[in-house]
Amino acid sequence: MFKVESLSSRIGKIQILHSLDFHVDKGEIVSIIGANGAGKSTLLNTLAGIYTPVEGKVTLQDDLISGLPAHKIVGKGLCLVPEGRQIFPGHTVKENLTLGIYSKYYKDRKHVEENLERMLELFPGLKKHYHRIGGNLSGGEQQMLAIGRALMSDPKIILLDEPSMGLAPKIVNEILEILVRIKEEMGTMVILVEQNVKAALKVADRAYVMDQGKFIMNGTNEEISSNPEVKSAYLGIKVG
Template sequence: MFQVKNLSTSIDKIQILHSLDFHVNEGEIISIIGANGAGKSTLLNTLAGLCKPLEGKITLFDEVLSGLPAYKVVGKGLSLVPEGRQVFPNLTVKENLLLGIYTKYYKDKNLVNTNMEKMLEMFPGLKKHFDNLGGNLSGGEQQMLAIARGLMSNPKIILLDEPSMGLAPKIVAEILDILEIIKREMGTMVILVEQNVRAALKVADRAYVMDQGRFIMNGPRDEVSTNPLVKSAYLGIKATG
């Protein structure tokens, strides 16, 4: 499993995360929900090695990730799909995908080719753009490319930061379907940070609610989605009676 204990992080001497504890079981999707500024992206960046924690321990199947630089974290089996997609606009779709498996590129060319074929099968819309520049793709296509790039290294766990941002409902639905496939067919653990709370709770096995760098609630999807606080603050459903 993936486990986080007593994790705290500061940025520019301002503490953002405060003693967070959580875990992800094998084959599980968890959603982390909360308002803008709650600390969700900082959490993912800390897990991925882009931010150094003040304290705490991050382990993936008993291997310690906390304190490792980002490129070593990827090599250990954790992949981040960042907010805003961040595809390389001047590289082709093929080149973007290859960068997702750079840690194994020279070690196992058969794996590279196998994973490339697998991604093009899972994301058929990328196949027709294979030799086109990433910057020329639509927003939805770029998001698919970012997810496919993150999966190229066969990660044990993948983190997605606001994958539905700025996308049409039809594309959001496709992304949710892909997350189910990742869980069911690849067995990959998923951490989903998403302001679209309805979408996040639709696919999650469990959810954590974050406020000001702390978890204020967590539990199974149905328990969190029916909580009066969550319904009022995040789903726009007013309490009755």
């Protein structure tokens, strides 16, 4: 289990997150939805160690990870796929994937090769571009490369920040299907931050709605998608 308790975070002197509590169970996709400026990306960056929480704690399988530097959090089994993908554009697909594997595996070439083969099976579209420069890939291919790079480190939980941004609906559906496979085949926990609420709720087991750094509601995907406030504010459905 991944558990967050009373988590608060600031950027400079401005407090962005306010005493957040939530959890993710093994093999579960949890979506966090909300408008721009709600604090979603700040939450992911705080969980990943880019920002240091001012209070609260984060545990991953009973291992306290809050307050650790980002590279040690990766070593504990948490990996972030940031907004905008942020691949290494001057490196090949193979090099990008290999750079994602945590350093403790570098001497285990068999494990590296096994993970590379697994990523090409999971993302077959990358196979034909294996030796191409990452910056020459399409937006969807770069997003799949970013997810594959994160999975190379064998994370227990993966955090995705707006993976559908700028992508065609067909590609978004492919990525969502891959997230479900990651959950079901690998048992990996997934936190999905999305402004595309319909896409997020399509694959989520549960969802939290964030507003001004706080969770204002949570529930199963069915409960959230049928909530009148969510329908009106996020799904564009007039209620009443």
